[in-house]
Amino acid sequence: MVKIYRPSYFRRISIHQTLPKGTALPINSFEELDPPIVQYLKSEFNNFLNVVPFKLTSPPPLANVIDKNCCIEWLDNQEPNSVAYIEFGTVATPPPNELRAMAETLEERKIPFLWSIKEKFMSHFPNGFLENARMFGKIVPWAPQVQVLEHKSFGVFINHSGWNSVLESIASGVPLICMPLFGDHHLNSSMVEKVWKIGVKIEGGFFTKSGTIVALDFVLSKIKEELKKQIGMYKELVHKAVGPNGSSTQNFKKLVEIITSC
Structure with a gap:
């Protein structure tokens, strides 16, 4: 057995x-x-x-990836280590007030972002966000996650800290901002922050405007080199494995x- x-x-x-x-x-x-x-x-x-999973460290060539939303083409025009990738999976989406807080933060700080989110949840965004965000971000209903995370433009992966997402971040060498929702998310996010030191858990365990700003500033500014070095070490280990x-x-x-x- x-x-x-x-x-x-x-x-x-x-x-x-x-x-x-x-x-x-x-x-x-x-x-x-x-x-x-x-x-x-x-x-x-x-x-x-x-x-x-070997697909994380040996993904198919980009030429074989169906990128129907042109995510990679958009990423090619962004600065290295500058983009926030946001994705919460198919069954773990934050409540409307937290989606709004995240959107307001991105809009206020003009942080380049790629957000993969189902269309039915886009109605929770603040008025005007979808239109304004086109100047510095991209919102899609689906993205080829394993492939886009390999792109040099990414500086952080914001997710629910599900195990597959954590592994994908490690294999790609992208630090995390974790917002645990249920199940193994809470333990995984604690390991990310306190043991492996490859990211942070969102302040208070849920998205607020102030907490999101703190987390993004922490990962994308003064600490980013330290985080990149730490997760780079684990990336090397998983590829060697x-x-x-x-x-x-x-x-x-x-x-x-x-x-x-x-």
Whole structure:
């Protein structure tokens, strides 16, 4: 029996009752992110295998990406490390008052941004925002996230700190501003800010105009070089992990051997 879990899943189940029953335990991460935890879990479970998603570190060429909203073309005209990318996934969108606070902050500070948000939520923006924002930002219903995050123009990724988004930020070397909503978001955002030191959690746990300004100033101004250096280190580690002799590559090969021998 092979079970696949996110790391945060361990905090919601009785690991001593369920996980030891598996022949292998592959998870969506890479060993170098949390070495002490990995070593402990390896001693507790059979074939504890960190297998990071290879699409994050080996995305398809841009020529094969369908960028129907011309996000990459727009990004090509922006300054390096200047753009805020905003995306909260398909099931985790902040309430209307927080969307307005974010929009008001971007408009007041004229921060270049790419915001991927479903059209039904755009009605919550302040009056005139969609029109005014065209001068310095781009709002789209969908963006090829893995590919756009690789663009040199990005300075920060604002999201709910879901695990996939955190991994995508690390693989792309883009610092985070986290606004946790539910589930593993709160723990992930704490790890981002306090342990890995690759971003910050929004002040108070929800978007206000003042809190958003503080977070953006923190990431995009005086601390940005420190954050970029820190997340750059993890980016290097994850790319090494999926290299020919990397830990994730070896774990994946082992997982294939286990599955094919069942």
